[in-house]
Amino acid sequence: MSKKSSVAYRTVSDVSGPLLVVEGTHNVSYNEVVRIRAPSGELLTGTVLETGRGRAVIQVFEGTSGLDTDVTAVRFTGETLKLPVSSEILGRVLDGSGNPLDDGPKLTAEDHWDIYGSPINPYARQYPRQPIQTGLSVIDGLNTLVRGQKLPIFSGSGLPHNRIAAQIVRQSKIPGEEGEFAIVFAAMGITATEAQYFMKSFEETGALEHTTLFLNLANDPAIERIITPRAALTAAEYLAYESDMHVLVILTDMTNYAEALREISAARSEVPGRRGYPGYLYTDLSLIYERAGRINGRNGTITQMPILSMPQDDMTHPIPDLTGYITEGQLPLSRGLHRRGVYPPIDPGPSLSRLMKEGIGEGMTRFDHKEVQAQLYYGYSEGIDLRDLVAVVGSEALTDRDQKYLKFADRFEAEFIGQGEFEDRSFEQTLDLGWNLLSEFPERELKRCDPDTISWAKERGAYRAA
Amino acid sequence: MSHGIGRIESIAGPVVRCVGLPSVRMYEVVRVGEQQLIGEVIEVGEGTCTVQVYEETSGVAPGEPVESTGDSLSVELGPGLLGSIYDGIQRPLPELREMSGDFISRGLTVEGIDKEKKWEFKPLVKIGDKVEPGDVIGEVPETQIITSKILVPLGVRGEVVEIVSPGEYTVVETICKVKDSHGDVHDVVMLQRTPVRIGRPFKGRVPMDTPLITGQRVIDTFMPQAKGGTGAIPGGFGTGKTVTLHQFAKWADAQVVVYVGCGERGNEMTEALEEWPHLKDPQSGRPLMERTVLIANTSNMPVAAREASIYVAVTLAEYFRDQGYDVALMADSTSRWAEALREISGRLGQLPSEEGYPAYLGSRLAQFYERGGRVKALGSGNRLGSITICGAVSPPGGDFSEPVTQATLRIVKVFWALDKDLAARRFFPAINSLTSYSLYQNTLEEWHKENLGADWPELVTEAMALLQKDQELREIVQLVGPDALPESERATLEAARMIKEDFLTQSALHEIDTYCPPGKTYRMLRVIINFARKMAEAVSVGVHVRRLLEFSVLDNIARMKIAPWDSYDSTLDAIETKMEREFQTLYQELSDSGMVMSKPAE
């Protein structure tokens, strides 16, 4: 391989968008790393997207501005993209490709790992079952997060997804367990202010020493965003599988990632799928999201919380849509709740945690969890339907029962979904609060709960129906 | 077999162009590059060919060799399939793990069936017997529920000149010799290899008159599947495609289940692997994995193998069908398969049709579903076998007007429409009973009448009418409020609510309710429809719905779902008696108070 690195091609025939075409190439392999020397002397990095017939198409991560067809020199390394990994990266701030940005010491690599990784053998996986207590009732009570899960926040411009993510990082724990944890934070195209917000919040809770930040900010090269989540996940895999840590990976904002992908695809004149995104967006995203999980016989885990903004709050937009098809649930934020002053404005209706069912109940959260969850869901959706009706016919037309549901929905939003940004509720508190709200209803109305469970809640003083 | 060697000319993702491979055929398997990655020829030109590679192609360079194998993409069939989990090209995942660890690396060769394991073979023919393709020459008790029938392979016909005695044999040992009319002697082994892209032959199709009981009330009642039928379950993410298909795999009264996870989540396959060995088949009481083959080509595994996985799955299903079994094939999700098709087609530079899918999307889908059906198998016996195909469809944005959903609906006979709104209110299964349909309803009617009750069709029609009416009424209520409705229509709303809450909702997570035996489904429906009729009568003589809602039998009805599988009859008997009594008491009270003159005529 090293013999190859000596050859520098000066045969660039075309520079367009993020792509570079080199002619007269020999033995260039698919996806190999390319080092490019710009006329200014600056060194750039790219990878091979297409090779053959003496020609290679290269995507350049820093963008192609300043490159030309005369002077630009291209050297093929014979290697695929690798990240130097070591547990020293905790506490460090890196750029979107994994080079140090802070003034810390040079990183000594314990190994070099391919950033594209390899698919986990489904036979090697272990089904995630340990609930994480985020301290947020709307998550813990209704859509519990589980260690090893990938659960995204679907947000929109102006919604408080960052505050929610920071609160989750601050409060998340597995009750009664003090395992080693780490945070890997990958920023793709977010603003410096947003990045600062996260760093400050990690610092305040002392989490910064357990955190690695990969920063590709809004003014950093867009194409580098293709690498950022992969580099971050490679680091996470090292921490989880070599250092036995429980790693929470935050990827924000996946919409910017997908846009970088679209830019490459358009430059290659590929047949576009929906809204100009490439047809392989699903597969590409799954290569990122499926890197979450738990593996049999290994102690560490990777939990992912991607954040993405839905263009025009549209959940059917390809990015949230394809994400939802891959992740193990989703937590969409609601502009309506936000306007009504509810924090965190996580909308229970379209929210889902697919892994919750195995992670709750006796011995994990509490035996009554499933029933309380089902009854709260039933009550809230009845209440919302009635709100629509009241808007048309007025509240006088409603029966007693209906009035109860209306009142329940209001209290549910204000007291159960709504909570303080620094309020950390335990599973117990969340479930008891649920019963407290269900006290709006007589026993007979609680069809989703077992009579024995209701008696238990009564005895406990949590359910106090009139 | 001549193994030609050519060279790679160019590479773009999973698509590799080669030159210099002599006489390579379409769909031939080739080994690509120094790492010997597995690929399949999908285009043949003059001196060139195009290969889709079933493994990741990073690091592969032009100039590297391409070797032909002379073989089409095939699967190995024989004892040892049941309980296995394979990747999209029939490589056993446990063996891949042994070879390359927790992550799948490239260039690994493993065969689908263990060649060393010995199976207890019992011959069923004797020397001098005349046999033809498809005849059973012996059997192997593969698991406690499924006996593997060893069939005479295609192309072998004649007289048995040698047959081994009962005993233990591997799948590659000769167990029988057959002399054909030319005097040539053919060795027969238990192992067969079959190319995956063409269906295995059978004698003919037979009518589909038996339902595939799924144990899911909404399906068994309103849009039943037939053994040998085809069905699709489209829905946006989180609406219940995977849970429903898992439910089928667990509870449907098929004898063999082939489940293919095609471009979906890794954890969903893990869930099946961890859970199903501990679940018992309700028919036989044996662990579910004894009747199941899993194929896992998850979304992060190579795209080209995803395209192949569907064919691998249906070929395995055909093998069991040919033995005379009722097989259920679940594919989650056919949309990911279609996307793989689109991706490959795009890289080939083919002219795209709607939304980038190739113009042959519809015909490929049809070819796949055509491999379902109920058939008379080859061979001299009168063996009937079936493959029921149920495919998940994942429409972008949950919009059913997209090409894959539309192409699928033109082919399949059962449509289970998942509804986002129902899922959002946790109304599960979130199948919209008004828009879904089964074209088998009529052909299955006889079976239903005979095995459930002669009044089954009436009950179903009445329930459907109530749901239909409910929908109309609720639109009115949204406009003018509930006060505007007369008492009789309130009764309809109440009856529909009972159907929805007490009958249609069924939690896959509940220990008992996860499966509903057909007899229980029938009796539950009968109770509710009876109540609805009686309620309508009572209201017609002036009783208020409010009064009827005080009946304590309603609490029992609300909990009849959780009546145990083996003793629901007594629970439902008690409910029917109690209901009768409460209505009698009501009429008694009313006539005592002089409000109603007489009980309406029965």
Ligand SMILES: Nc1ncnc2c1ncn2[C@@H]1O[C@H](COP(=O)(O)OP(=O)(O)O)[C@@H](O)[C@H]1O
């Ligand atoms: N029949 C059911 N009973 C209980 N819960 C269900 C049922 N169907 C779906 N769900 C719930 O909906 C979630 C999503 O279902 P899933 O089948 O994974 O959706 P899809 O495959 O359509 O994305 C499940 O995790 C489960 O919580």
Ligand SMILES: [Mg+2]
């Ligand atoms: Mg699914």
